[in-house]
Amino acid sequence: MIRVFVEGVGLLGPGLQGWEAARRVLSGEEPFRPASTIIAASELLPPAERRRTPVPVKLALAVGQEAFQNAGRDAACTATVFTSSSGEGETLHQMCETLASEEREVSPTRFHNSVHNAAAGYWSIATRSREASTSLCAYDASFGAGLIEAVTQVVSWRKAVALIAYDQPYPEPLHSARPLLASLGAALVLTPEATGRTSATFELELLPGEEKPARMSDSALEELRLGIPAARALPLLEALARETQSDVVLDFLTETRLRVSVSPC
């Protein structure tokens, strides 16, 4: 059993426009009304960079920034774990189109934006953070991968770590090969000790794959959970929103689940 403290949360998804609004929906105070995810350009970046950043990067930056604001913590001094199943879909599509053409002259900016760790790179530049940062992928298990890595970093380094999970649907023709329901990003700032901003503790353990993952009671939210890898975080965020002690079984790899015991502080 590994224990960490939750200091800040960020959430951006369809009808989940920021953690404060989403908390009222996830706690059941307000109904879920699906709507397009609104992703603003990050003010963390200088104007020239803002225009060049791909949408998944903007999504990751926005949701990460919200979690740090809620935590009241300096992002420059905090390690980060980025996790995404889809990575940089639009850039991938544009590059593959160019490479399938006669010309093949790809844009150098597009090339450096194509890496899976593009969001981590822009985040580090934007926040001036020289701390450790990693970028993970485990297909549909990407949120579980990010959570287990972030929690392990917190207990290994005895330092705060931010987890930033995000997925952005692909354009066609990739969308038909890998349909993702909508854009969604979720971020958590986790610490090794309680702080003035701690809202809950997580106690995490691995379970065998026979355990059924927690579902969302609202069918539209359950559709999101299944339709976007980053939205596998929703049952955990629902437990945080409801501010009650609960055991949440999260989806991870075929043979493994994660049980997170959430206790509000």
Added chain:
Amino acid sequence: MLRALREKRSGLAPCGFETARIDTYVGLVPGLDDFRVRSDLQDYDCRNNRLAQLCLEQNGFAREIAAARDRYGAGRIGLYLGTSTSGLHTTELAYRRRDPKTGALPADYRYAETQNAYSLGEFVRRYLGLSGPGFVVSSACSSSAKVLGNAARMIAAGICDAAVVGGVDSLCLMTLYGFHSLGLTSPGPCRPYDVDRDGISIGEGGGFALLEKANGVEPGAVLLLGVGETSDAYHMSTPHPEGLGARMAMQQALDMAGLEPSDIDYVNLHGTATKSNDASEDKAVFEVFRGQTPCSSTKGATGHLLGAAGITEAIISILAIEHGFVPGSANTRSVDPALKCNYLLENRQAKVTRALSNSFGFGGSNCSLVLGVAQ
């Protein structure tokens, strides 16, 4: 690998990869076009997973893991692998076969099993019959160095008892044309640290290792002593000019190992042979090691293996420790006088008790590893 390094052989040759028309050299693994993955895993067939299987078949590795599976149980062995482009080449080929009317990709295109970064993880997991926790790290050219950090932390936290670590990256048009667009590919075989160095040679390759708990190991076993991970916070594709993030990564790895720079006998540099990488890395290494410690880049032999560079150079560092062999730099003719490190052109027989290996990537992602022999 050891023999090739001893003979200072380079695997670089003029680029004949697929339909790429770029005036550069590459390190191409022959035979992959005709190689097939194990029949029960054919959904995962792509250049990258073929290369992964080829690596797993080397040196009895798959057998070693089967034995480890019996010792620990399949669910207690984690799997942490690095790649930058996974099976992307399959997507490049599929984009040439789009339906002329609808634009759809061909019906036989498999996204999850090829394109997705985790394709490598799932393929290797199935190939080795492992069921422990795992994921793929894709942080460009630092990916498969960083997985050693992931595995060490997971073992220390009790998430798993042992872990397979590694990385595989294979040639694709995206990296060839992409690095070319940045003006970073050399027209000849790359010459790290050379006064006339003019860019990288892209290679493909992979490597795997089993990481286990260090308690009770026999003298002579190779230990992972330190891992340093930092970010540059500078630029997406250019390293920090003073090598600040790189220096911090080396210092962190030394601190974690509880070692002084003078305790390190060999530094395997990132040494890509671009003007900017070698200049900034040299500043960082000189700051830490003051020009004493012998160092070299092995990319003149292997090319830049991108997401597989970290693990392959960690393995080269292990060979250096096990065989008392310090590799000189293949292809480099005369060391740039502006660079101040103790850069080795010629091979050297010398006792290597501890080695440090650097891997830096796009997005300013830095990782340094310290490896050493158990006394």
